[in-house]
Amino acid sequence: MNKYQFARTRLTFGKENMEKLYNARVIVFGIGGVGSYVVEALVRSGIGAIDIVDDDKICLTNLNRQLYALRSTIGKDKVDVAEExxxxxxxxxxxxxxxxxxxxxxxxxxxxxxYDYIVDCIDTVTGKLEIITRAKALKKPVISCMGAGNKVDPTKLKVADITRTSVCPLARVMRNELKKRRIKRLKVVFSTEKVIPPHDEDLDVSCKVNCICPPGTKRTCTVRNQVPGSNAFVPSAAGMIIAAEVVKDLTQFHVTDLFKE
Known part of the structure; x- marks a missing residue:
């Protein structure tokens, strides 16, 4: 590794913590609007090994929010573009x-x-519960993203235990399901912003009605229960917050520690 590449990060975290990041292996489930920014920040922070999980191809509708979505990458597998x-x-x-x-x-x-850390950025409840259940069984650190769609205010994003979430409909479902499984704690990123109802009258641009997914896409928009509205700033902000939590947890570096007497 070029010793100067992470010099600015090392000035903040120190040599020992940079070595912890270099020796860590993180898996990110889902590399779309949120997950792509998680991966970006982790890699730029010096993570030594990363697993990326996603079966989607890049679609024209991803251009408004996903890091890997460019005109030149439409139709390509997200994990291939991410790796490059x-x-x-x-x-x-x-x-x-x-x-x-x-x-x-x-x-x-x-x-x-x-894995040294497990990141859940997928949007299916069944899948999220499986990730969390397996991580908890092995006592592995895990962080989960709650709903980032149909929101416009990134300042409403918060980090909390699942038991302390509010407003977010997905968090409410996850709280109930985790309680059934006797999982008491889970670090999440969620928003206290109320969900904005999608403009259903805009059917002429609705992926649910007029799906334009690239050929070979396994899960097209027409099979989704709902296609959420999104934007460039809420999912990306959520991804950056998640990455920051992962880095801080892996290094055990917390700003508040600097002010302890």
Missing amino acids: RIHDINPDCKVTKWKTFFMPDTADLFDFSQ
Whole structure:
């Protein structure tokens, strides 16, 4: 590794913490609007190994919010574009790609014991619960993103335990389901902003009605229960917050510690 590449980060975190990041392996489930920014920030922070999980291809409708979405990348697999970008940032970062839609029936493909941190950025409740349940069983650090769609105010994003969430409909569902599974604690990023109802009258640009997913896409918009509204700033902000929590937890570096007597 070029010793100068992470020099500015090292000035903040120190040599020992940079070594912790270099020796860590993180898996990110879902590299769309939120997950792509998680990956970006982790790689730029010096993470030594990262697994990226997503079965989607880049679509024209991803251009408004997803890091890997460019006119030149439409139709390409997200994990392929992500890998190329990661290595363009840090050639030494070890990348493991999974062109997989994570659900209980694909969960056995993954050995959760290999990871130092697990990041959940997928949008299916069943999949999220499977990730969290497996991580908790192995006592692995895990952070989960709640609903980032149909929101416009990134300042409403918060980090909290799942039991202290409010307003977010997805967080409410997850609280109830985790309680059934006797999982008491889970770090999440959620928004206290009320959900903005999608403009259903704009059917002429609705992916639900007029799906334009690239050929070969396994899960098109027409099979989704709902296509949420989104933008460039809320998902990306959520992703950056998640990445910051991962870095701080892996290094055990917390700003408040600097002010202790």
